[in-house]
Amino acid sequence: MADEIDYNIVFPDAGTSERHWQGTKEPVVILLGWAGCKDKHLSKYSSIYNEQGCVTIxxxxxxxxxxxxxxxxxxxxxxxxxxxxxxxYDYEVENSPIFFHVFSNGGFMLYRYIVELLHNDKQFSSLHVIGAVVDSAPGSANVRGALRALMATLGPKISPVLRYVLLVLFAVTVVLLRIVLYPLTKYIHKNHYDAVQDKPPSWPHFFLYSRADLTIRHRDIEFFMKAVKQKGVPVDSFDFVSSPHVGHYRDFPEQYALKCREFLVSCMKESEGTEIKKRQHVQMQ
Structure with missing residues (x-):
């Protein structure tokens, strides 16, 4: 079944894994790219974790x-x-610590459904998620992004007049369905922003964003962080201030990579501490 989607998986060499994780299972990092992201770009981010001895998908x-x-x-x-x-399960890493790195609304929309499955599907109840980095997301009511996606989907061969008509029709429909009528349509289909905010996962989140981002409003991210924090989700964040949308790693490569690795290590330590407490609790009973 997994063969139907176009993914890439990389396993670290045993020496690197052992050096970083010393006997504990190395984390599996799942990277969910932004809309229109090419794999060569995503692979630069996965190398942050491969060098840390992690499996990456x-x-x-x-x-x-x-x-x-x-x-x-x-x-x-x-x-x-x-x-x-x-x-x-296909690669038999379901017992390893799982960590997410999510980019923009494109990655966050998919993350939303993963979170729902982890909440509701017994098949995945034993998976152990330790944390998530969220880069340039989530944003609410992103009509501009939807229009850009349609332009890319239509391609260059379509006539300019037809392109314009389709874009206007699409924009009007999206604004009606997802903004004007959303108070009603949300009972049929909530957007990613509200769905995760209403039922957030319990693992720690680290939001990397920038107030210079012209695609996702920084106030959307800050409001989201505040809302999930109030529901008990451990939240940390860093504002890169000047970098563009999903451009933080490009503008600040060393700082970005260091922050991701430090957060992953802290999630692993937190997870190990929780496991030890659980075992002690079971032994005392």
Missing amino acids: RYTAPLKTVFISESFGYKELSSTALKLLEIL
Whole structure:
């Protein structure tokens, strides 16, 4: 089943893993790319974790699935989320600590369905997620992003007049369905922003963003962080101030990589501490 989606998995060499994790199972880092992200770009981020002795899985959902299907309430990404989690069993790494690195709304829309499966599906109840880095997300009511996705999907061969008509029709429909009528349509299909905010996962999150981001408003991210923090989710964040949308690693490579690695290590330590407490509790009973 997992063969139906176009993903990449990289295993570290045993020496690197042992050096970094010394006897504990190395983490599996699942990277969910932004809409339109090429794998060569995503692989630069996965190397942050490969050098740390982690297994990495890279996947970017197709543009039309992310923006068009989601905009019109088709939950195509739900089956993609299922296939991604099944990869863990295909490669027999389901008992390893799981860590997510999520990019922009394109990655966050898919993350939303993964979170729902981890909440609700007994098949995945034994998976042990330790944390998530969220880069340039989540944003609310992102009509501009949806229009860019449609332009890319239409391609260069379509006539300018038809392109303009389709874009206007699409924009009007999305604004109606996802903004004007959203107080009603949310009972049929909540957007990613509200769905995760209403039922957030309990593992720690680290939000990397920038107030210079012109695609995702920094106030959307800050409001989201505040809301999930109030529900008991451990939240940390860093504002790069000047870097563009999903451009923080490009502008600040050393600082970005260091922050990701430090957060991963802290999540692993927190996870090990929780496991020790659980074992002690069981032994005392």
